[in-house]
Amino acid sequence: MKIKKILIGILILTMVFTVGCTGSKAPEQEQQQETVTEEPKNLSLKVGLMPAVDAAPMLIAEKKGYFRELGLDVELIVFNNAQDRQSALQTNSIDGAMTDLIAVATNVNGGFDIRATTITSGMFPVLVKEGYTEKKDIKVAMMEVSVTNFLIDEWLGNDYNIEKVFINEIPARLEMIKSGNVDMGLFPEPMASMGALGGLEKRIYDPEDGYCPDVLGFTSKALTEKAEAIKLFHEAYDKAVEDINKDESIAREILIEKLALKPEIKDSMILPKYIKASLPDNAYLEKIISWVEDVLKKDMNIKPEQLVERKFVE
Numbered sequence: 001m002k003i004k005k006i007l008i009g010i011l012i013l014t015m016v017f018t019v020g021c022t023g024s025k026a027p028e029q030e031q032q033q034e035t036v037t038e039e040p041k042n043l044s045l046k047v048g049l050m051p052a053v054d055a056a057p058m059l060i061a062e063k064k065g066y067f068r069e070l071g072l073d074v075e076l077i078v079f080n081n082a083q084d085r086q087s088a089l090q091t092n093s094i095d096g097a098m099t100d101l102i103a104v105a106t107n108v109n110g111g112f113d114i115r116a117t118t119i120t121s122g123m124f125p126v127l128v129k130e131g132y133t134e135k136k137d138i139k140v141a142m143m144e145v146s147v148t149n150f151l152i153d154e155w156l157g158n159d160y161n162i163e164k165v166f167i168n169e170i171p172a173r174l175e176m177i178k179s180g181n182v183d184m185g186l187f188p189e190p191m192a193s194m195g196a197l198g199g200l201e202k203r204i205y206d207p208e209d210g211y212c213p214d215v216l217g218f219t220s221k222a223l224t225e226k227a228e229a230i231k232l233f234h235e236a237y238d239k240a241v242e243d244i245n246k247d248e249s250i251a252r253e254i255l256i257e258k259l260a261l262k263p264e265i266k267d268s269m270i271l272p273k274y275i276k277a278s279l280p281d282n283a284y285l286e287k288i289i290s291w292v293e294d295v296l297k298k299d300m301n302i303k304p305e306q307l308v309e310r311k312f313v314e
Contacts (some may be wrong), residue, residue: 011114024234043229044073045222048097051078051259052188053271054120054214055098055115056251059258064243066236075247080257081114081169081242089114089219095226096218100147101280101288104217104307109292109300115219115309118234122214123189123270124151132201137161141173145295147213153291156184166262174198180284187306190255193265204232205268211280212272213288223309234312245274276314 043278049055058076061067067074078084082103088094090112098120107114124147140156144166146174156162165182167173174195176182187195196202216237218230244251250273252266287305292299 003297009156011120041228042226043071043232044075045105045226045229045233046075046077046094046095046232047216048088048094048099049076049078050082050085050188051191052098052122053120053190053251053269054254055259056244056255056271057120057237057274058210059254060240060243060250061236063254067233068241070231070232070236072236076235092219092221093192096216096230096312100136100219101213101215101285101307102145102147102150102292104215105289105292105300105302106145108295108306109302114217115220115223116215116217116279116307117230117309117312118216118237119275119279120149120214120216121272121274122212123192123272124148124186124212125192125204125270126152126155126186126190127174127185127195127200127202129177129180130186130199130201132183135183137163138183139163139164139165139181141167141176141182143168145292149295150213150288150291151205151207152186155206174200189271190259190261190265190269194270196268197262197264198301202270209280209287211284215279227311231312233243234277241276242276279308279310281311 046057049058055078062074062076072103077088079088085097086101086103089097090098094299094307096117099114099116100122101116104116129308138156138160140150140152140162142164149164152164157225165176167176168189170187173185177185177195177200178198192202203252222230249270251271252269255261255269256263256266283305288307289300289304
């Protein structure tokens, strides 16, 4: 009987010891599991905007908090000229920017890798002096290797004999039309409407292929390191486009507010039909490359797929 009691006591002690050892390992295992976590994703972006109607969806996405809802930290920076925007892109001070396919093509051909991720909805009225008398031979003010030059060829090339006058600065171009030194000029909206306040008349043309060459582009560095953030950026962009298409007045209001425009042009601004993130087909990209080759008078060793990154719109 005494031996039986001893055996029972040993059995109880063994059970207690086993439970104690099992319990002591659980926190260790739990701690190890907690330390195995994924590297945090970089969900911050700096994006350059230009003072154009294309900017409206991004400005609305910021104002309505669509970026924040998706966990994005987005800084939008407005550049007043293409040169400052280009410098910011090349120094990686910004991840991406509003630009155009002509600029993308020349950048890629020059060795700077930037890809268009979506077309944006630009609007480019042609301005003439009020009371302008039609004639076959005209002088047109524009930038040289630019979307303005491309669109002038596309819209006016068949109807006029064009002498191109290359003037980079928009105020100088406007003055040339007002003074009668050139007959026409092409300007991004709402800069065109600002010019119309000074007595110029707007003429509207539709893109031949249904595309405007304006795009949103990101550097190869950003596309590699911040792909998830760029994907979410496009989601917020699409949401803002839906809002504009329900009530375009919000686009007019945000452009007046954020671009410091004169309130008088709010209702006269010509807005495009804003569309969700998308990219043109390769035939259109080939057309862009061919046009740039003609202007630069040299072959460009680039292919359409080098100009775009389609994964954010597919």
